[in-house]
Amino acid sequence: MNKLRATAVAGGAVLLAAATWGALEYGAEAGLGPFAWVALLGVLVSVAPDGIAVAKNAFYRRRREFKGEDARAGTRDQYFASTDTFPKREEALDAVRDAVRNTDGYERVVPDDFPEGTGLSVTHAGFHNSFVRVNDSGRLVLAGASGRTADLAADLTDALGTSFDRSWANPMRQRKPVTGGLRVVLAVAILTAAGLGAGSVAAAGYPSDAYNPLEKVALASYDVRATVDPGISETEAAIAKARFRVTILQESSVEVEWTDNSSARLVGTGRVALVVAGDARSTLDDLRKRDLTAAQRTRVDRIATDLRDAEVAVATALEDRADDEGIGAGSDDIREVASALRSHRSGTGDLSLSIDLPKSEFELSLRRIDTDRVAGNNSTANGSAA
Structure with a gap:
């Protein structure tokens, strides 16, 4: 191979x-x-x-x-394969040798080596040669650049009691x-x-347009590790995915600062940040309902704190860009998304924001977070609701 x-x-x-x-x-x-x-x-x-x-x-x-269909092709470079098979190579070649020696018009016949084994080289009058080989199925194959190979096939037909099929393609040619x-x-x-196949599997598992293909593959990789690595539990994978989503959100604040003066792009970045933050918060809420170890609960609390800080950073960056003179009429939409991020972060009010991403339309409801319930489940100040 x-x-x-x-x-x-x-x-x-x-x-x-x-x-x-x-x-x-x-x-x-x-x-x-x-x-x-x-x-x-x-x-x-x-x-x-x-x-x-x-x-x-x-x-x-x-x-x-x-x-071969060309009338001008003549009889050169043709191949002939016997219709009958000869299971024993040596006996078949001996029969060919005897037939050639007993027929006028041939100068000599000698053994010759080929990739599949021993064969024969038949010399006609002059310098013309034909070659006799035996293929894997036991059929005799005659080959030669001269038109006299057809004569050899005719002589062997009479001597061996078989017939030959003519072909222009070499039957002995290996793939x-x-x-x-x-x-x-x-x-x-x-x-x-x-790579595309792996990306398609990840996209099926995480179909949201808020994540780019590489981010979807990264999220799916945590699920793969939880499946194949006995040392990584489903809870550990969920914590890692929450941390990864916070990292995406942190990068969004930098992306807002680099984005040109396009209100549509800024609003799109803010809406994506809302989706990612919502997914991270849902994961954290689910994790807090599980039987976590002290170390895991500390990590969840730290991620919750970083999530709040990241949301504030994105909201602040959006508000700063909304104040740019070059933004124009889209500044109100930018401020609306920034406000949604801050409300999302604080968990105050019953706010619902319609989010239209470029490839899909869906409604993201920002739930009121019961901060008293979350505070009761955590022993530190960091354990307050994300």
Whole structure:
């Protein structure tokens, strides 16, 4: 097995494993459709090198046969394969040798080595040669650049009591693996397909448009680790995902500062921050309902504090950009999102904000957070409601 084929098989196996795991992990909510096509992609990737090699070989045969249809082709470069099989190679070659020696018009017949084993080299009058080989199925194959190979086939038909089918494609030609530049292109395509398949599994598990493809893969990786690593529990994975979402939110405040004077982009960044913050807060609320260890509860409280700080940072950055003279009429929309972030953070009031992301429309309800309940469940000041 060459390196390209090994890469294809490994890539296909990874995609099939990812599709199976994704269907078990996310299939109840996402359905099986997204994972079925990833599994199909895995099958295609694994057979791609062999499939291309087969296609190249078929093209070669068709091109050779097309040449034979040309009336000007004559009788040169033809191949002849016996219709009967000869299970014992040596006996078949001995019969051919005797037939040639007993027929006028041939100078000599000697053994010759070929990739599949011993064959014969038959010399006609002059310098013309024909070659007699035996393929894996036991058929005699005659080949030669001279038109006299057809004469040899006719003589052996009478001597051996068999017949020969003429072909312009070499029956002994082995299927060749993918080489050259196509090999590099195919290797890159296989790796790209593996990445796209993994990304599709992650996108099915985390379909929200608030996360970019790399962030979805990162979130799914925590689920994978919880599945395959006995040392990582589901609770640990949830804590890690909450921390990762807070990191995304922290980066959003920097992104707001770098965004050009486009109110639509600023509003979009703020709305994405609201979704991410809401997901982080939901995760933290779920975690607080679990039987956490003291260390885990401390980590959850620290993440809650960082979440509040990140929301304030994004809201402040949005408000600062809303005051820029270049923003124009969109400043009110920016302030509305900033206000929603601050209200979201404080948990005061029954606020509902409609959020329209570029690829989907959905309603995000910002719930009133019962700060007294959360404070009662935590022993430190950091344990107050996020």
